[in-house]
Amino acid sequence: MxxxxxxxxxxxxxxxxxxxxxxxxxxxxxxxxxxxxxxxxxxxxxxxxxxxxxxxxxxxxxxxxxxxxxxxxxxxxxxxxxxxxxxxxxxxxxxxxxxxxxxxxxxxxxxxxxxxxxxxxxxxxxxxxxxxxxxxxxxxxxxxxxxxxxxxxxxxxxxxxxxxxxxxxxxxxxxxxxxxxxxxxxxPGPDTPAARTAPATTPEATASSAANAPLAPLGATEIPAADQAAAQADVTAAGGAAPAAPVHIGARPRIVTRAGWGADEKLREARFVYTRNVRAVFVHHSATGNNYTCAETPSVIRGLYRYHVKSSHWRDIGYNFLIDKCGSIYEGRAGGVAKPVLGAHTLGFNNDSTGIALLGSFGKTAPPRAALEALGRLTAWKLGLHGADPRGRTAMTSTGGNLYRKGRVVEQHVISGHRDGFKTECPGTLLYADLPSVRQAAARLQGR
Structure with a gap:
């Protein structure tokens, strides 16, 4: 052309x-x-x-x-x-x-x-x-x-x-x-229970589900919630040593697995790629608009997944987690929800971070309270697995982007907005304004 x-x-x-x-x-x-x-x-x-x-x-x-x-x-x-x-x-x-x-x-x-x-x-x-x-x-x-x-x-x-x-x-x-x-x-394909579970017997689906052991059995459509005491054991699922003393970690929230939203695991690249740790969370909005129902969430995520892989040529869906307007939390990129899976969400700062997208567009529309509360619960648990204080800052080295040159060391918020690492309107002005309260809520849930 x-x-x-x-x-x-x-x-x-x-x-x-x-x-x-x-x-x-x-x-x-x-x-x-x-x-x-x-x-x-x-x-x-x-x-x-x-x-x-x-x-x-x-x-x-x-x-x-x-x-x-x-x-x-x-x-x-x-x-x-x-x-x-x-x-x-x-x-x-x-x-x-x-x-x-x-x-x-x-x-x-x-x-x-x-x-x-x-x-x-x-x-x-x-x-x-x-x-x-x-x-x-x-x-x-x-x-x-x-x-x-x-x-x-x-x-x-x-x-x-x-x-x-x-x-x-x-x-x-x-x-x-x-x-x-x-x-x-x-x-995104048909949204029926039979259609969502049809690909679950493939080797790729087995590997994706096994990456969440011991949090859920093989083939599970959700990872169950667990209280703060039980979540202490999740540190080993994240790849760390069993803590000798209680650590600051939030209760594990319920998370819908990839099998739960109907991921066709043959679509993505087979291998999983990990970073060393999770020192920061970057919060996003998906910018896909707010005209969806919570019942449509699995279809929205399957659409994003296919767009990221087939259209944008990424390995997998870019976000590590997604949260809908009703506060339901979904597993994103495959490799295990507790583990430090390398995402494709914040150009320049994907290493040692996790990306969480609230489904919707929040430049002019306020994010729903249920979604913000879910964001607090998820960050309290995920950051707690890796010993991070949601109220703190952490030094991160840019791999190159439109805001920080390659090699620049930046003191990022442990819970940052996408715009903190890349010049963008994401996660939307109104969601970004809520991040200070999310940091405080996550810290309280960790017992800090």
Whole structure:
């Protein structure tokens, strides 16, 4: 795609971004009505699937469109992928080939619900370069380079999509539009108990479950809660020596395992990778929006998992834990919830840390109280396993990012927000403002 963009957009051609037009059937006079268009292929060997639509049919937005349909800001050049009917999907994002390249523009999507056939309003995709990402040089990607990506957005069961890209400087569009730009439409697969447990007999599923011994039996869909006294024994499950005297640790919260949310373990890389310790927690929001129900949480996580692995080319889902709006805690990256599993959540500071994502977007919406309380319980337990005081700070060495150069030693909060390690809006202004109270709550739960 890039050679064509460079030749057309770099010149003063009369049809800026005059890319090959979408088929006429895909541009109905009434975009809220039925739409048609080619369907992208997808793998059929795994539950769920991903449709990948190359964004090679971007065209200038139709002149004279109704004002309510023009959600993009004034002053920018607006280009679109016209409405397309596709196979059912529930999560959407945009990826491109090179993780080191930025997508310079505002990206918006709208979708058509399967149940009622109505189009949503325009929604922004969070578009911060390498927002959640593996560290430079980390062995991610199933043998291939990680891809650049927007944050994905949960839209619920949908069967049509439209995309708009607003370029602030259309004369530099060859730089604004990365090579290999494509829309990823993720179907998380059926959300039934039978579907979630179907892959549980594979060797990969056995290994994932065994990594949580002795906290839960093989094949368990949840790790049960345990009181503060019983949690003392969890230190050995984290790889430490049995404590000679009681340690400061919170009670173990109930955690839904990967089997519980229906992870297809054949999707991820088989091996587990660990850091030396867990000295800090980085708190995130998933930026997938707040329009999900707690019953949909397993589907949301399966969608994130597939997007991180199949679309972004990571080893596994990036976060170590996820928390939904009802306060349920879910196991993220495989390798054992007590162990120091290397995640892909805070570029530059994935080593010796764990990443916890609250499902939702908390820039303008306050995080639910149940989710904050769960965050306090989880951090009190997880940090206690490794002897960390939630109120403290710890020296961490950056492996390189947009906030701290490689090799820079930074005194991070033991419970930090993503923005403390990377220049980003994550975990959202309102969630970030709650972190001081979370630190105090976690310390109290540890008995400090």
């Amino acid at each position: 890039r050679p064509f963009l460079a030749s057309c957009l770099g010149a003063a051609c009369t049809a800026a971004l005059a890319l090959p037009p979408a088929p006429a059937a895909a541009r109905p006079a009434d975009p809220s009505g039925p739409v048609a268009g080619p369907e992208a292929s997808r793998a059929s060997d795994l539950p769920g699937g991903t449709q990948s639509l190359p964004l090679e049919h971007l065209v200038p937005a139709a002149p004279g469109a109704p004002a309510q349909d023009m959600a993009a800001p004034q002053g920018g050049a607006v280009h679109e992928l016209a409405p397309r009917t596709v196979r059912p999907f529930s999560l959407v994002g945009i990826v491109w080939d090179d993780v080191a390249v930025a997508l310079r523009g505002r990206v918006q999507i709208r979708t058509r619900g399967r149940a009622d056939g109505r189009w949503s309003g325009w929604q922004d995709l969070q578009n911060e370069k390498s927002d959640d990402a593996p560290d430079p040089g980390a062995a991610e990607g199933l043998g291939s380079a990680a891809h650049g990506s927007t944050a994905p957005l949960w839209v619920g069961a949908s069967d049509a999509v439209q995309v708009r890209l607003t370029l602030a400087d259309p004369h530099r569009a060859a730089l604004a539009v990365p090579h290999g730009l494509r829309l990823e439409l993720v179907d």
